[in-house]
Amino acid sequence: MERLLVEPFYVMKVLERAKELEKRGEKVIHLEIGEPDLPVPNKVKERALELLKSLELKYTESVGIYPLREAISSYYEREYGVKVEPERVIITPGSSPGLLALLKVAFEFLGEVSYSDPGYPCYKNMVKFLNIKGRALKVFPENQFKVEAKDLKTPVLIVNSPSNPTGSLYSKKELSKLAEKAFLISDEIYHGITYGQRATSVLEVSENCAVVNGFSKFFLMTGWRLGFLIVPKEFVPQITAVLQNIVISPPTLSQFAALACFEEETLRELKENIKVFKERRDLLLKGLKEIGFKVPVEPQGAFYVFADASKFTDDSFSFAFEVLEKAKVAITPGKDFGSNGTEKFVRFSFCTSKRNIEEALERLYSYLR
Ligand SMILES: Cc1ncc(COP(=O)(O)O)c(C=O)c1O
Numbered sequence: 001m002e003r004l005l006v007e008p009f010y011v012m013k014v015l016e017r018a019k020e021l022e023k024r025g026e027k028v029i030h031l032e033i034g035e036p037d038l039p040v041p042n043k044v045k046e047r048a049l050e051l052l053k054s055l056e057l058k059y060t061e062s063v064g065i066y067p068l069r070e071a072i073s074s075y076y077e078r079e080y081g082v083k084v085e086p087e088r089v090i091i092t093p094g095s096s097p098g099l100l101a102l103l104k105v106a107f108e109f110l111g112e113v114s115y116s117d118p119g120y121p122c123y124k125n126m127v128k129f130l131n132i133k134g135r136a137l138k139v140f141p142e143n144q145f146k147v148e149a150k151d152l153k154t155p156v157l158i159v160n161s162p163s164n165p166t167g168s169l170y171s172k173k174e175l176s177k178l179a180e181k182a183f184l185i186s187d188e189i190y191h192g193i194t195y196g197q198r199a200t201s202v203l204e205v206s207e208n209c210a211v212v213n214g215f216s217k218f219f220l221m222t223g224w225r226l227g228f229l230i231v232p233k234e235f236v237p238q239i240t241a242v243l244q245n246i247v248i249s250p251p252t253l254s255q256f257a258a259l260a261c262f263e264e265e266t267l268r269e270l271k272e273n274i275k276v277f278k279e280r281r282d283l284l285l286k287g288l289k290e291i292g293f294k295v296p297v298e299p300q301g302a303f304y305v306f307a308d309a310s311k312f313t314d315d316s317f318s319f320a321f322e323v324l325e326k327a328k329v330a331i332t333p334g335k336d337f338g339s340n341g342t343e344k345f346v347r348f349s350f351c352t353s354k355r356n357i358e359e360a361l362e363r364l365y366s367y368l369r
Contacts, residue, residue, distance in 0.1 A: 006125040011332040014320055018330040029360040031348045032330040034164060034304065036220045038273055043260035044221065051256050059249040063240050064091020064228070068255050071262045072228055079191075082203040084230050090239055093250045095189055095214035095227030100126050101242040102185060102210055103158075105235050107132040110183050112154040116147050117338035118306070118345070120164045120187065124338070138340045141296030144168040145306075149177040160187040161199055165337050165347040166306045167299020172200040179206035186211050189227075192218030192270065194301035195278050203230065210235065215254075217302075218270060219261050224254040277303055280350040280357055287361035288348065291368055303350050306334075310344040312368055320346055327367040329360045 011032050018028045063069070069086040076082050092098030103126055107113055115123035117136040127134030135154055139145045145166040147157065157178060161170040170178075178184060179202065186202035188211050202209040214227030227250075231239060260266055284305055285295060294308040313319035320333040332349070334342030350357060 006129045009121065010317065010336045014324060014330050017321065017324055021328065026328055028328045028330055029356050030330050030352060031360055032332045033351060034349050035222050035351055036217060037351050038220050040220050041261065041266045041269060043263060043266045044257045047260045048253055048257040051253060055256065057252045060252050060255060062244040062249050064250050065255050068259060071259055075262050076201065076203065080201040080204050082201065084203065088230055088233060088236065090229045090231065091250045091255060092227045092229060092243065093247050094216065094225040095212050096122065097247055098227050098229045099212045101239050102212065102229055102231065103127065104130050104132065105238045106156050106183065106185060106210065110155045113156040113158065114152060114154040115158040117340040118145065118165060118342050119338060120160055121336050123158050136338065144297045146170055146174065147178065149181050152178060152181045155182055156185060157182040158185045158187060162190040162194060162301025164302055165304050166297050167302045167304055168297055169194065169199055169300040172205060175200055175202060176205040179209060184209040188213040189217050190302040193274060193277060193303060195281060196300055199301060215258055215261065225251055226254045226258055277350065280354055283354055284348060284350050284357050291365050305348045306345055307348060308344050309346050314343060316343050316346050327363040329363055
């Protein structure tokens with residue numbers, strides 16, 4: 001079989017080339033990767049070290065340990081004022097396999113799934129991999145790249161707010177309108193990382209919905225592979241059975257250590273990080289505009305700027321490689337996020353220090369101007 005079952009991430013090609021350049025001794029500045037550079041909370045690391053001495057790392061229940069399901073349930077109550085029974089919270093090894101299981105189950109219960117273009121690539125790729133019916137909905141800068149209820153024709157919609165790659169945030173009213181028309185799968189992985197108003201959880205506006213979330217972004221724990229779902233009661237047995245088969249259980253050490261995430265001190269520290277992200281965002285936005293990029297939607301959350309590079313190119317895929325070769329700055333081509341006008345766009349991630357961002361901007365300025 002020659003053709004891949006799903007499309008790869010094009011950015012991986014950028015990363016591969018960046019690594020080759022680095023091997024040759026070049027200093028590449030990485031603005032392509034969506035992985036927070038800030039350190040994992042201390043309490044989590046301390047807890048993990050203690051646990052390693054005392055805990056036998058055996059499988060846990062497929063749906064995860066009850067104390068963590070409870071901690072997530074009360075976190076959602078504190079943050080959003082919603083009540084969800086811990087039995088509806090399912091822990092997964094990162095949010096990605098949770099989303100995969102949920103998509104299949106939601107499709108079997110309800111039918112065709114829509115997602116936005118541009119949008120997070122895994123939605124389209126997972127739909128394709130599962131061989132379920134899916135529909136890309138074109139979204140445009142004029143509406144901040146958000147899906148509008150009038151365009152929604154399927155019983156299920158994936159929403160991602162704050163969004164990757166655009167940083168757009170759906171208001172409570174917008175989410176309510178969408179929830180009136182479809183079952184929402186709300187990818188809330190960037191919740192907690194917002195630069196003004198907080199993000200609304202879909203659970204605040206509808207009963208008829210599911211949440212995908214995890215510990216990789218706000219909690220900074222990418223490599224700990226921990227995520228969770230909050231689903232309607234009738235989905236639980238189906239999703240549990242799928243997870244029993246495909247993952248057996250989420251990582252034991254990560255689950256116990258993650259309990260420390262919900263302690264006051266850790267949450268306070270994590271909330272402080274938002275100031276750091278905000279400063280980087282402001283710096284990057286200002287610099288990119290000075291160079292000549294257009295930013296039709298300033299990110300209200302997450303850690304990306306989706307910039308229109310049409311002043312410099314009409315092929316942002318080649319442009320990403322050109323910028324890497326000439327300015328030694330790695331960025332993500334728009335093509336990764338869909339096909340609706342994405343050849344004009346590139347995504348800059350601000351998961352790196354202000355110093356690196358400044359240097360990247362200087363390099364881009366001298367190359368492009
Ligand atoms: C929108 C979105 N959803 C989900 C994920 C997956 O995260 P993880 O599997 O690490 O929880 C990512 C990662 O970049 C993302 O950007």
